[in-house]
Amino acid sequence: MEPATTKPVATKRERYYRQSLGAVYGRIKQSRVLMVGAGGIGCELLKNLVLTGFAEIHIVDLDTIDLSNLNRQFLFRHEHIKKSKALVAKESAGKFNPHVKLEAHHANIKDPQFNIDWFASFQLVFNALDNIDARRHVNKMCLAANVPLIESGTTGFNGQVQVIIKGKSECYDCNTKETPKTFPVCTIRSTPSQPIHCIVWAKSYLFTEVFGTSEDEVPDFDHTEDSENAAEIENLRKEAHALKEIRKSMGSDDFPRKIFEKVFTDDIHRLRNMEDMWKTRQKPTALDFETVSKSSGGEAGDSVAKRDQDTWNLAENFTVFCNSLRRLSRRLQQAQEGETNGVSQVLSFDKDDDDTLDFVASSANIRSIIFGIESRSKFDIKQMAGNIIPAIATTNAMTASLCVLQAFKIMRGDLNKAKMVFLERSGARVVNSESLRPPNPDCPVCGVMSSRLVVDPLRATLNDLVQDILKSDLGYGDEFSINNEVGTLYDPDLEDNLSKKFSELGVGADSFLTIIDDDEENPRVNLSLSISEKSLPEDSKPVVLSQSLDIPRKRTVDSSQAEQHTNGTTEPPAAPGKRKRAGSGSLDEPGIEGQKVAKRGKVQDTDQEDDLILVDGPSQGAIVIDD
Numbered sequence: 001m002e003p004a005t006t007k008p009v010a011t012k013r014e015r016y017y018r019q020s021l022g023a024v025y026g027r028i029k030q031s032r033v034l035m036v037g038a039g040g041i042g043c044e045l046l047k048n049l050v051l052t053g054f055a056e057i058h059i060v061d062l063d064t065i066d067l068s069n070l071n072r073q074f075l076f077r078h079e080h081i082k083k084s085k086a087l088v089a090k091e092s093a094g095k096f097n098p099h100v101k102l103e104a105h106h107a108n109i110k111d112p113q114f115n116i117d118w119f120a121s122f123q124l125v126f127n128a129l130d131n132i133d134a135r136r137h138v139n140k141m142c143l144a145a146n147v148p149l150i151e152s153g154t155t156g157f158n159g160q161v162q163v164i165i166k167g168k169s170e171c172y173d174c175n176t177k178e179t180p181k182t183f184p185v186c187t188i189r190s191t192p193s194q195p196i197h198c199i200v201w202a203k204s205y206l207f208t209e210v211f212g213t214s215e216d217e218v219p220d221f222d223h224t225e226d227s228e229n230a231a232e233i234e235n236l237r238k239e240a241h242a243l244k245e246i247r248k249s250m251g252s253d254d255f256p257r258k259i260f261e262k263v264f265t266d267d268i269h270r271l272r273n274m275e276d277m278w279k280t281r282q283k284p285t286a287l288d289f290e291t292v293s294k295s296s297g298g299e300a301g302d303s304v305a306k307r308d309q310d311t312w313n314l315a316e317n318f319t320v321f322c323n324s325l326r327r328l329s330r331r332l333q334q335a336q337e338g339e340t341n342g343v344s345q346v347l348s349f350d351k352d353d354d355d356t357l358d359f360v361a362s363s364a365n366i367r368s369i370i371f372g373i374e375s376r377s378k379f380d381i382k383q384m385a386g387n388i389i390p391a392i393a394t395t396n397a398m399t400a401s402l403c404v405l406q407a408f409k410i411m412r413g414d415l416n417k418a419k420m421v422f423l424e425r426s427g428a429r430v431v432n433s434e435s436l437r438p439p440n441p442d443c444p445v446c447g448v449m450s451s452r453l454v455v456d457p458l459r460a461t462l463n464d465l466v467q468d469i470l471k472s473d474l475g476y477g478d479e480f481s482i483n484n485e486v487g488t489l490y491d492p493d494l495e496d497n498l499s500k501k502f503s504e505l506g507v508g509a510d511s512f513l514t515i516i517d518d519d520e521e522n523p524r525v526n527l528s529l530s531i532s533e534k535s536l537p538e539d540s541k542p543v544v545l546s547q548s549l550d551i552p553r554k555r556t557v558d559s560s561q562a563e564q565h566t567n568g569t570t571e572p573p574a575a576p577g578k579r580k581r582a583g584s585g586s587l588d589e590p591g592i593e594g595q596k597v598a599k600r601g602k603v604q605d606t607d608q609e610d611d612l613i614l615v616d617g618p619s620q621g622a623i624v625i626d627d
Contacts, residue, residue, distance in 0.1 A: 037128035044400035
């Protein structure tokens with residue numbers, strides 16, 4: 001007698017899901033989604049996705065866990081400091097629902113492995129980023145892969161959730177972004193690329209580490225079950241021990257040397273050894289205390305610090321760094337000698353306190369020099385460091401929940417019910433929404449014709465694209481240009497690159513080319529080509545379009561009407577009653593697509609990481625710490 005087969009019994013958790021979500025749970029249970037960013041919003045969002053029962057969730061984040069994260073990023077604990085956010089988030093969130101498949105990637109979302117085909121394998125993508133460049137990249141990749149994207153962002157008590165669906169709603173770049181009043185600093189600990197990253201590192205990490213609460217105050221843990229991370233745990237113990245010894249030596253002659261060698265020598269060497277982090281960016285340069293000390297000369301730190309509108313060189317920053325360390329050490333020791341009731345005394349940063357400002361300014365500039373970033377004057381740093389506002393955990397939690405609610409509508413196919421949602425503490429209602437706006441036909445990202453161009457990397461030249469595809473197949477005239485993110489590769493006045501292969505021009509797999517029709521009478525909309533490399537038969541063309549194209553023409557706008565609507569400015573004003581978008585306008589920088597593309601006579605290597613946000617006046621807004 002054959003044993004009776006039994007039908008799998010739904011778990012109690014699944015019964016609750018079906019009762020709450022109805023038929024859409026069947027789709028959720030089989031879905032594959034991507035979450036980019038595992039910081040403030042990301043921790044809350046991952047928890048929601050896991051508890052909702054999404055079948056497979058991929059997490060991408062390049063950052064590592066910092067002590068300052070622990071007040072709001074609840075998936076992380078003290079023992080996780082300096083570990084990968086993505087890997088720890090996977091481990092912690094997996095305990096909430098063991099039936100969900102989690103995949104973590106400690107990597108940059110812009111790495112070549114995350115190509116268009118990879119994005120296309122997901123039913124839905126969630127952005128939980130505070131990095132503008134990465135946001136734009138994910139937006140462009142989702143449009144190219146035709147995958148719905150749920151974009152989110154927070155600024156203090158304000159938050160925003162935006163649903164982006166190709167051809168049906170605005171994309172992230174449909175609206176020209178305002179000049180930033182806030183600055184995201186998610187990567188200040190690992191891969192700074194702007195002066196503000198180094199300033200926040202000096203103020204929120206190093207100053208607090210030395211004169212406030214130290215990461216050394218991490219309790220001992222039993223790591224017997226953490227054998228896979230034994231090397232990382234050992235590194236953490238070594239750094240904690242080194243820090244403990246440094247704090248013990250406060251007030252000694254060697255104190256500045258020990259601080260300097262830990263944060264500007266040893267920690268930099270450790271970062272340099274993380275090879276995956278520097279595949280697409282320049283490695284930092286570790287400094288030697290003796291070498292820098294000999295170059296500092298005899299000028300006193302006090303006299304250098306008074307020149308607050310000058311940009312100090314490395315030697316001058318070193319002098320101020322050592323001098324301010326000694327001043328702050330004396331202050332803290334005096335405060336500790338007079339402490340009562342066993343309460344440990346610490347120092348707090350104040351932009352009007354010369355001792356603390358000198359320390360932050362010199363530390364930030366030394367770190368900027370290490371990472372090849374422009375240094376700033378003490379005057380500028382005072383304006384920037386005085387406006388750092390921490391992120392708020394409650395705002396992150398509410399924003400993450402709104403992301404999932406919008407995801408339900410996408411999973412149901414109820415796109416007409418999807419909304420742009422805002423959190424506004426100052427309004428009559430905390431949560432407000434408006435219907436999705438249609439795509440901006442003039443958007444440089446989604447208001448274009450998109451296609452894939454297959455190229456044979458061994459044979460294809462730029463001339464093959466110009467002659468065989470653009471002129472012969474698509475009917476372009478003589479007036480057009482070919483551009484990539486670096487600059488112009490071809491136009492009627494720049495033909496030097498025609499004979500060069502795509503590889504010589506730095507155009508590889510999963511990169512993008514933009515074709516701009518400059519015909520004065522009836523130009524086509526821009527054509528965006530994503531590059532796919534493949535060996536093609538010798539008797540075929542070395543470049544092939546993946547589909548036939550009928551490129552529409554640009555719409556014509558009456559000049560008088562445009563002037564009336566824009567009031568003589570370069571962008572239209574916000575629609576009446578439109579709310580300020582906390583996750584886009586206030587967190588963003590001006591659109592790089594709107595800037596004039598620089599022509600290049602020859603292809604040159606450029607450092608794309610040197611995209612600095614410069615603050616020149618005292619009226620700049622707050623800096624949001626949301627990493």
